[in-house]
Amino acid sequence: MDRLPDTEKTSKYEHIEKMSTADILKSVNDEDATVAGAVARVIPEIEKLVNAIVARMQEGGRLFYIGSGTSGRLGVVDASECPPTFGVPHDLVVGIIAGGDGAIRRAVEFAEDDQNQAWEDLKAYLPDEKDTVIGLAASGTTPYVIGGVRQARSHGLLTGCIACSADSPLGKAVEYPVEAVVGPEFVTGSTRMKSGTAQKMILNMISTSVMIKLGRVRGNKMVDMQLSNQKLVARGVRMLMNELKIGQKEAESELKRYGSVRAVLENYGNSLS
Numbered sequence: 424m425d426r427l428p429d430t431e432k433t434s435k436y437e438h439i440e441k442m443s444t445a446d447i448l449k450s451v452n453d454e455d456a457t458v459a460g461a462v463a464r465v466i467p468e469i470e471k472l473v474n475a476i477v478a479r480m481q482e483g484g485r486l487f488y489i490g491s492g493t494s495g496r497l498g499v500v501d502a503s504e505c506p507p508t509f510g511v512p513h514d515l516v517v518g519i520i521a522g523g524d525g526a527i528r529r530a531v532e533f534a535e536d537d538q539n540q541a542w543e544d545l546k547a548y549l550p551d552e553k554d555t556v557i558g559l560a561a562s563g564t565t566p567y568v569i570g571g572v573r574q575a576r577s578h579g580l581l582t583g584c585i586a587c588s589a590d591s592p593l594g595k596a597v598e599y600p601v602e603a604v605v606g607p608e609f610v611t612g613s614t615r616m617k618s619g620t621a622q623k624m625i626l627n628m629i630s631t632s633v634m635i636k637l638g639r640v641r642g643n644k645m646v647d648m649q650l651s652n653q654k655l656v657a658r659g660v661r662m663l664m665n666e667l668k669i670g671q672k673e674a675e676s677e678l679k680r681y682g683s684v685r686a687v688l689e690n691y692g693n694s695l696s
Contacts, residue, residue: 428562428588430614432607439610451616454609458620461587461605462628469628472583472599476555476629477636479581480515483553486633487545488518489571490559491535493615494585494622495520496527498559501626507655509639510647510683516630519544521567534567541571552579557629559584561618563591563602572597585625587618601625642666646685650678659684667691 436442436450476486488498499518506513521540522531534540545556556575558568563586573596576582583599584591594600603625605617634640639647644666650656662684663674677687 428564428591429604429606430562430588430608430618431612434607434609434611436609451609454606454617455620458603458605458617458624461603462621462624465601465603465625468599468601469625472557472601473629473632473636475581475583475599476633479553479555480633480637484581485514485548485550485554486516486630487548487550487554487556487575488516488559488626489521489541489545489556489568490519491521491526491565491567492530493619494559494561494565494568497619497622497626498557499524499527501623501630505630505634507649507651508645509634510649510685511634511639514548517548521565535565536567538566538570539574541567542574545571545575550575550578550580555581555583557583557585558593558597559622559626560591560593561587561614561622563588563593565593569593569596585622587614587621641685641688644684646688647683650683663687 439447480486488502490498499520502516502518505511505516520526522534525531526534556572558572560568569592572582572584572593576597582597584593584597584601586593586602587605589602589604591602594602603621605621608614608616608618610616644662646662648655650659656678659678660671660674663669663678664671666688677691678684681687681690
């Protein structure tokens, strides 16, 4: 029998159905508190992956996440947040989930078991050697994801992964494996818990650091964010007031004129008569 993935090992908690609500909550929180340490231990691997991604994207490449279930949903969420946060095109960072977009809300049975489908899903985007594919699978054993990264790598794409099991088949299939081992889940095998938290943390680190390296942040501000609601417009106004030392009305006028915080910062001096 193959070695059991770390994510499938038995919880250290017994008879959790008999616990009080307070004990359940404290135990879950205690387990969650260990996740940041597990992620910290793989920062060197994340750094290598980020630097490789940036080099490709500076040449015009894109970033793809592929996954199933919770992992796939986390990839879709991270990708979907890049355009409003950093002002990048919607096809620069793409999340693909086994079973298609319908699987974001409702599980598609056995979709993760098809080792050929991920590459078929990727082919719709006409991938090339400048692109990167990151496979997301907590167990590191999902056929959809492993098959996808293997095909991508064979076609010259950069490949990485985020898994939560050591020495996983997925990790062995990519050039830049990131395996944050968080240990058994509070509910045995429920990888939406610690494993999902670790994957979310690492996705945040990857996309944020990549966008910073690509020049999508100035100082510590999201100067390229899309002004898609009043909260974000107000945030942009505050940025301009602080950066340019101007009043609210002038900041609002300039933001309306140029349409983005960055454009105002780059053109403000030229707009003064």
